[in-house]
Amino acid sequence: MRFNNSFNLxxxxxxxxxGIILIFLIAPLLxxxxxxxxxxxxSTINDSQVSNSIYRTLLISAFVTLIASLFALPLAYILxxxxxxxxxxxxxxxxxxxxxxxxxAGIALLGxxxxxxxxxxxxxxxxxxxxGSSTAxxxxxxxxxxxxxxxxxxxxxxxxxVRLEQVAETLGASRYQVFTQISLPLAKRSVISGLVLMFAxxxxxxxxxxxxxxxxxxxxxxxxxxxNSFGLDYARPVxxxxxxxxxxxxxxxxxxxxx
Amino acid sequence: MMLQIESLEYSxxxxxxxxxxxxxxxxxxxxISGPSGSGKSLLMELIAGLRRAKNGxxxxxxxxxxxxxxxxxxxxxxxQDYALFPHLSVYDNIAFPLRIMKKESKVIDSRVKTLADYxxxxxxxxxxxxxxxGGERQRVALAxxxxxxxxxxxxxxxxxxxxxxxxxxxxxTLADLKKMGQTIIHVTHNRNEIEGLASKSIxxxxxxIKSEF
Numbered sequence: 001m002r003f004n005n006s007f008n009l010x011x012x013x014x015x016x017x018x019g020i021i022l023i024f025l026i027a028p029l030l031x032x033x034x035x036x037x038x039x040x041x042x043s044t045i046n047d048s049q050v051s052n053s054i055y056r057t058l059l060i061s062a063f064v065t066l067i068a069s070l071f072a073l074p075l076a077y078i079l080x081x082x083x084x085x086x087x088x089x090x091x092x093x094x095x096x097x098x099x100x101x102x103x104x105a106g107i108a109l110l111g112x113x114x115x116x117x118x119x120x121x122x123x124x125x126x127x128x129x130x131x132g133s134s135t136a137x138x139x140x141x142x143x144x145x146x147x148x149x150x151x152x153x154x155x156x157x158x159x160x161x162v163r164l165e166q167v168a169e170t171l172g173a174s175r176y177q178v179f180t181q182i183s184l185p186l187a188k189r190s191v192i193s194g195l196v197l198m199f200a201x202x203x204x205x206x207x208x209x210x211x212x213x214x215x216x217x218x219x220x221x222x223x224x225x226x227x228n229s230f231g232l233d234y235a236r237p238v239x240x241x242x243x244x245x246x247x248x249x250x251x252x253x254x255x256x257x258x259x
Numbered sequence: 260m261m262l263q264i265e266s267l268e269y270s271x272x273x274x275x276x277x278x279x280x281x282x283x284x285x286x287x288x289x290x291i292s293g294p295s296g297s298g299k300s301l302l303m304e305l306i307a308g309l310r311r312a313k314n315g316x317x318x319x320x321x322x323x324x325x326x327x328x329x330x331x332x333x334x335x336x337x338x339q340d341y342a343l344f345p346h347l348s349v350y351d352n353i354a355f356p357l358r359i360m361k362k363e364s365k366v367i368d369s370r371v372k373t374l375a376d377y378x379x380x381x382x383x384x385x386x387x388x389x390x391x392x393g394g395e396r397q398r399v400a401l402a403x404x405x406x407x408x409x410x411x412x413x414x415x416x417x418x419x420x421x422x423x424x425x426x427x428x429x430x431x432t433l434a435d436l437k438k439m440g441q442t443i444i445h446v447t448h449n450r451n452e453i454e455g456l457a458s459k460s461i462x463x464x465x466x467x468i469k470s471e472f
Contacts, residue, residue, distance in 0.1 A: 166309050167342040169329040171356035172407060181355075185346045 029243065036240055044237035050222065054245065056134070057218040061203035064138040065149070065195055072149045073191065077179060079150070080157035094151070097144045105143055106211030113139065113212065136212040141202035148201055149194040156190020157183055189257065196253045200246060260318075261285040261410060261442045262306070267315035269305055276301050276466040278315060283411075283459060285320075286440045290453035293463035299446050302463070303413050306444065308332045320410050335409035339416040341400035343388040349399050350375075350384040356407040374402040378432070394425040398432065405441065412436070413444045418452050430456065 044050055079091065097105055113130040114120045123130045130136050160183050168178045184191065206220035214221060219242045227235035262283040269276040276298040283289045293299045304310045306317060308329035317325045324332050343352050350371055357367045375381040378398040383391065391399065397417065404412055417433065418426050433456055437443060445453055453460065462470045 161342070163338055163340070163342045164344060166329070167336060167338060168344075168355070170307050170309070170332070170334065170336040171403065172330045172359040173355075174330060177359060182344060186344075 032236060032240055032243070036237060040233065041237045041240070044241060049217075050219075050238055050241065053217050053219045053222045054242065056137075056216060057203045057220070057242075058245075060134055060138050060218070061141050061145075061199050064142040064202060065145075065199045067138075068142050068146045068149060068198065069195060072146055072194075073153055073184075076150045076153035076194075077157050077183065079154045081162075094147050096147075098147050102144050102205065102207030103211060106140060106208035109136075109140055109143055109208060110212050132213045132215060134213075134216060137209050137216070137218055140208035140212045141205050144205050144208050145198045145201035149198040152194030152197060153187065153191045156187030156194070159190070160186045193253065193257060196249065196256075200249050200253075204246060261287065261320055262289075262444075263316070263318040264306075265316040265318070267302075267305065267317065268313045269301055269310060270313055271301065274298070274301075274466060276305075279468060280315075281461060281468065281471065283442060283444070286437075286442055288437050288443045288445065288456055288458045290450070290457035290460040291444060291446045291463060292448065292450045292453070292460065293469075294448060296465075297463040298466040299448075299463050300415065303336070303415055303444070303446050306411070307334050307336045307413055333410035335404035335407070335412045337397075337400050337404045337412065337414045337417055339420060341396045341420070343391075343396060343400055343403075345388055347388070348384070349380065349386050349388060349391070352388060352399055353384075353402045353406055355403060360407060370406060371402075374406060378402045393421050394428060397421065397429055401432065401436070405436070411442045411444060413446065415446050416448065417445065419447070419449070426452070 075094075079087070110131065111117060112119055113123070113136055115124050115129070115131070120130055128135070130139075164182055164186070165178045168182045169175075173181065203218075204220060205218075206224060209218055210221050210224065214225075217225060219238065223235050223239050223242065226238055260282050264279055264281050266278040266280055267276075268278050274296075279302065281289075291299050291302060301310065305312055308324070308327060308331075312325055315325070316323060319333055344355065347355065353371045353374055354367045357370055362370075371384065372381070375384050378401060380395060380398050380402065383395060383399070388396065388399065397420075414433070418429055421429055430452070433443070433445070437456065445457065447453060450460075450462070460470075460472055461468055
């Protein structure tokens, strides 16, 4: 009886503590939406600079997510299936963008693509200026968000029983056929979660993007620009619209994961 | 001879398997028995090509397959847990090796139907494999394993995952396969289950052949 009471009390305290964190997460967002004024919101929705920045942000993030997956999925599969020297170091490198400040990542990337760098000079030799371009935005987005795809896909591949891959091989499948017909379909849920997480994280990126390309403006940069130039009332509707788009994507992901 | 194993050796950690030598005639039914850790699973995986031999030869139907990858070996393998592909239907599981071989869809359809009839699973072909009973799963896995007509069919503890009342039925299925002329290797820790099936038996102990008859 005594054990049962302490058990319930523990849960009650934990629920209260957890509830405070939930309020902390939800209150600023609710506050943002409740403080919106309808005329401002409608004028922001009709503002072509806002809608263009949203399209640009979504398109660049979706494009780099697809391109990055061509490289990230093979790496995730190798990490899930093979043991090799320095594997721990490679996994640490993959997690690096998650732990370093994103403004610092932007500075590093700027050095990598500026005109006096090898990549930048190669690009300018064919008439491309990477800094301040959509390419730079895409690179910044990919840099900070690709770990989410690699880690999610790696966990998905690792959860596929090796035995299923072995039996497919004994049934005549090549390693590539095993990957495309067994491993990838069975890890599909984790791979899609990783793709959506990478896409969402990429489109939300501000710190790295603002350093490599202030213009053309992505929505997070536009929110900062409006706040800096005109104040909170002008930044708030843009932020609310962008948060609504992000939430919609996460709700769709949750529905997919629960299916 | 359908299978000739010559001085086969393999090591993993501190465990050494072999050298082992034995033969199996075409249409024969070889039982490999032994306690856990005797090396029977390693031997099975070596014959199927899932592990690479350290020394010795694996000759299947007069061709040296010691170092050929699993996909090029004429060996079908039925795992203890049946290892059915959970994302594919019963039909697609059985058709899997035929599609890999790029057979025409008419040929695939006809072969799957023949096998489904043979194993009495014709009503299950549209089903999700997750909805099957243990006995049904075994019959689907057997149908898939022999769909591309392998020279040798290896069965890893084929009866141990089944309830008592399903074992006799499954044993009959194996006896029927033997009658069809299929060369079979049956790996088991329980020597009683191979009574009346095996034409040859090998007992392994600590990586060596303890008895052969």
